[in-house]
Amino acid sequence: MVSENELGLEKKGMQLGKYELGRTLGEGNFGKVKFARNIETGQCFAVKILEKNKIIHLKISDQIKREIATLKVLKHPNVVRLHEVLASKTKIYMVLEYVTGGELFDKIASKGKLKEDEGRKLFQQLIDGVSYCHTKGVFHRDLKLENVLVDAKGNIKISDFGLSALPQHFRDDGLLHTTCGSPNYVAPEILANRGYDGATSDIWSCGVILYVILTGYLPFDDRNLAVLYQKIFKGDAQIPKWLSQGAHNMIKRILDPNPVSRITMAGIKADEWFKQDYTPANPDDEEEDIYIDDEAFSIREVPSDAEKSPGSPTLINAFQLIGMSSCLDLSGFFEKEDVSERKIRFTSNHSAKDLLEKIEGTVTEMGFRVLKKNGRLKVVQEHKKGQKSLGSLSVAAEVFEISPSLFVVELRKAYGALSLFLSLSLSLSLSLSHTGTHFFS
Structure with missing residues (x-):
């Protein structure tokens, strides 16, 4: 554990050890994300500042611990990288890769649908990143446009692993049972509340993202949640006729409401439409010493139900x-x-x-x-x-x-x-x- 002074924090909160903190990049329910620069190297980072009292108040200590543990093992060009975790008595500081282009959501909101070639490239990177996570035993469970960032070169970075599942979260039946995700992106088997496969449900969410990238709107949408969930259970997405047959088939095979017959990651990568101009990413699995302050995990536990x-x-x-x-x-x-x-x-x-x-x-x-x-x-x-x-x-x-x-x-x-x-x-x-x-x- 380190004190505020040991971290080099000034009263105005402008410095964190070797990092100089700058403008606020975003704010959430329990903290802020600030731009940061390494004073020694000049390298840019994003520092996620989490208030411990808010974490306790919202009962999400397990979620924060899970995100840190997950990001520690993920080293892929299409996944946001965690560099180190510092902590004081009142705050947790996650030093993350700085992604300059914002959310994929903003890109689609401002430009509308993307051309099929451009959309396919982003989808290939999404599948690369998500399938890599799966090989590491990590299932995201909240894939959506807002959790996919875009860097300066137009490449995607998957972020926000707070709801991710690891092997220890599976029950004896080999399935996950926690209902989580975001309504428009959630797979029907999660809504069925009978247990689900993390990889298969992530694939569904990837299909929703692909649909939005290529059309500019959601495949399943309704202001009334009950009606929305009925549409998701049916899986009857209206695919525009102007999409190519290859894109049409890919969306149809992913947005299959039956998880047993839904296309797998291997099936997606073997698909002819997917393979066009496809260059697989090379994960960086070299051992990296990520410093994580033990104090980051000293969050008072919340009483059980x-x-x-x-x-x-x-x-x-x-x-x-x-x-x-x-x-x-x-x-x-x-x-x-x-x-x-x-x-x-x-x-x-x-x-x-x-x-x-x-x-x-x-x-x-x-x-x-x-x-x-x-x-x-x-x-x-x-x-x-x-x-x-x-x-x-x-x-x-x-x-x-x-x-x-x-x-x-x-x-x-x-x-x-x-x-x-x-x-x-x-x-x-x-x-x-x-x-x-x-x-x-």
Whole structure:
């Protein structure tokens, strides 16, 4: 372990040992990514700065440890390289390869679909990188355009291994069972919740990425999650007629909803369309001494489900959430589900504790009374004689945990004016809601 001073951190946070820190490249739920330069060599890096208290708060210590352990063994031209890991009492610093071109998502968003030759080249690199990971026993499980970076030469780098699986994560049946990924990219067998093969599910996600690269839009998309998952289960992607027959066949064989008959990595590499102008990448498997500070792993463990206090948020999975409402839409701030039931739900990245505290603070400022019981809040406003008021209102607020970094807030109106309920819900959703597109991560 090293102290902040030993790391060479100035008060303004401009230096980390031999690295000079610069502008912020991005921000996440539990830290920032900053540009860094090695003072001795001038080489550029990206430093992922993780706040330990946020990691504990979001219960993702295992996820961070997994990402570090995974990146340590991966040395491939199409995978972001980890160079070293430093740590203090409050932060973890992951020194990563600096990739200048941003996300593949931004490239497609700005240019639209790519020409088939250019798209195939990126797909070849994606398959090279992912298949290499598989040979190392690493299964990504969250492949999507946002997790594929592009360097200055137009080559791709796979990033964000926080949800990856290693051999020890397989159960006795030889399958993985954790439901994770991003809705539009997730394979149907993951949604089926009966166990899945990590390699086969990664291939599906690669197929979705290929489809977007060549068409400019997603093969399966809908604002309603239940409808989206129905489309994924059917696997009936509408492939544009203007794509070549080779590209058409490749997409069709990858986006096969049956994992048993889906094309394998070997099958993809043997395909004639794939092999056009294909130059396999050469992985760098030489031993490299990556320094990892032991303090990076000294993150206080979070109590297990059995040890959780009665006030802890209820843990639900994607399928239970879909069952809660056939009209749930997580892409906007909030969605009115059933006027007769008067329920509104929205997602948030804030922790359950923060959400309940923020809800209490917000509604108190609005003049409501708050009653607490078993991790739930009851928001009440009574109409009093002689006072101007929109009327009486009673609302129950409850927080459900979908994943360690994503929660659903449910507001249920017991009685009172609908207009007052909607006004309250809008105020809360605008200040607390999650505006991204991830459903579970």
